[in-house]
Amino acid sequence: MKSYKNMDNPKELALPRLKPLMLVGTGSDVGKSVLAAGFCRIFKQDGYHPAPFKGQNMSLNSYVTADGLEMGRAQVVQAEAAQVPCQVDMNPVLLKPTSDRSSQVIVLGKPIGNQSAHAYFKENDRSALFETVKGAFDRLQAQYAPVVLEGAGSISELNLKHRDITNMRMAQHAGAATYLVADIDKGGVFGSVYGTIALLTPEERACMQGIIINKFRGDPRLFEEGKGLMEKLTGLPVVGIIPHYNDIFIEQEDSVVLDKKYRRAVEGKINVAVILLRRLSNFTDFDRLENDPRVNLYYSNDPSEIAEAAIIILPGSKNTLSDLLVLHNSGVAQAIVKAHKEGKTIVGICGGYQMLGETLADPHQVEGEIEHMPGLGLLPVHTVLERNKTTRQCHFRFRGGPEACSGYEIHMGVTSVPSDPRPVALLDDGSSDGYWLNDRTWGSYIHGILDNDTVIDQLLAPYDQRVLANVLSYAEYKSQQFDRLADLMRANLDMESIYDTLKYK
Secondary structure, X not given: OOOOOXXXXXXXXXXOOEOOEEEEEOOOOOOHHHHHHHHHHHHHHOOOEOEEEOOEEEOOOEEEOOOOOEEEHHHHHHHHHHOOOOOHHHOOEEEEEOOOOEEEEEEOOEEEEEEEHHHHHHHOOHHHXXXXXXXXXXXXXXXXXXXXXXXEEEOOOOOOHHHOOOOHHHHHHHOOEEEEEEEHHHOOHHHHHHHHHHOOOHHHHOOEEEEEEEXXXXXXXXXXXXXXXXXXXXXXXXXXXXXXXXXXXXXXXXXXXXXXXXXXOOOOOEEEEEEOOOOEEOHHHHHHHHOOOOEEEEEEOOHHHHOOOOEEEEOEEOOHXXXXXXXXXXXXXXXXXXHHHOOOEEEEEOHHHHHHOOEEEOOOOOOOOOOEEEOOOOOOOEEEEEEEEEEEEEEEEEOOOOOEEEEEEEEEEEEEOOOOOOOOEEEOOOOEEOEEEEOOEEEEOOEOHHHOHHHHHHHHOOOOOOOOOOOOOHHHHHHHHHHHHHHHHHHHEXXXXXXXXXXXX
């Protein structure tokens, strides 16, 4: 792997200021987020000072900035690739689905309420929202260059384009060199690319600089004829054909990746089952654990599969009471209680922590129409959902141990514990978090708690006493993966031509 000596001090280089680069798609899940992270790392390696941006994001995977504001996880990952602190201007509008038809709307890091999809897309003052998005970008553009913008979904949705705040209208405002990303693995790549380009207005077409074919399986030389045909059809160069890969780990944002997670127990490893909730949030909480060589982690809502696990984790949820009702009605709740009685490990994170308690109430109908539900009764705690949302980063000691740990909180509930508190974490500000029943049953509000090695080692200790030695920290491991992604992209992109389109002329 190459060494890039200017990564830590790009100001040592007298580099020209570059225009923004934007990635848009023929549809959703074409790989724009990961490619944007790769470009952020490439620009950082080459001595620039990049930053990511996505005007509007829809995801249940979110994060909290240092100043307590909430943003989409994808731009946090991209900021990590760029090695810059994340800030809410990188994702000014975040939609967190609470049901199939409504979402919590978060603007500049703060929730402004729940809205139906119809109200958000048809009734909102989109011009005011677009001004907010443009303002966030302009502030970023004053600090960083190049800004790497990511679009959302397809850019050819004609019925929505006039209300667009994140795709081609944003490209035009930014003056961005814009590249269309197409997922060839889905099939129909010629039709999707040609149709997408054909539906652009002349002003939008003027932004387009090229096409990137993503997730190509096999020998890319077999696509040479196709490359020429696509360039002739669209009048745009195909600047890269990125191969499909399985050996580079980049945190994913879209929950569609959960469909690809292995869902069965195996022999020879510690089986960890994460309960597959309908509104599962922050599934990146388990990426560090999933990549532990001692572990086989899978997602499931099948009671028989859950019974095969040694460790069962209840994750966060954007609609905790509704998901809890499903657990009771599907037999999953009974499977978890049975596993607890058998001495298996049960852990709850955020909404999962609330579910492990005795009761969960929503008197203000923050989440929906269900006002009260019995929990699983494994922890002696009671939760009431409130209108105000807690969002903060956390620095803590796990079980009061010596190791410094970190994570973040995003929740709308207040959980009361018995008069003899047994905290999971002691925070640096003097507060405490969670409830520790014993080393096999506990719950915590802290997302990212399982990114800390000391927590992982404790969790696995009843099943495997080995402590991994001479391994990279999780942060070092992720940085290494960004470098590998950058190497892959450099080898398969015409970076010289891409850099040429980013020059101010």
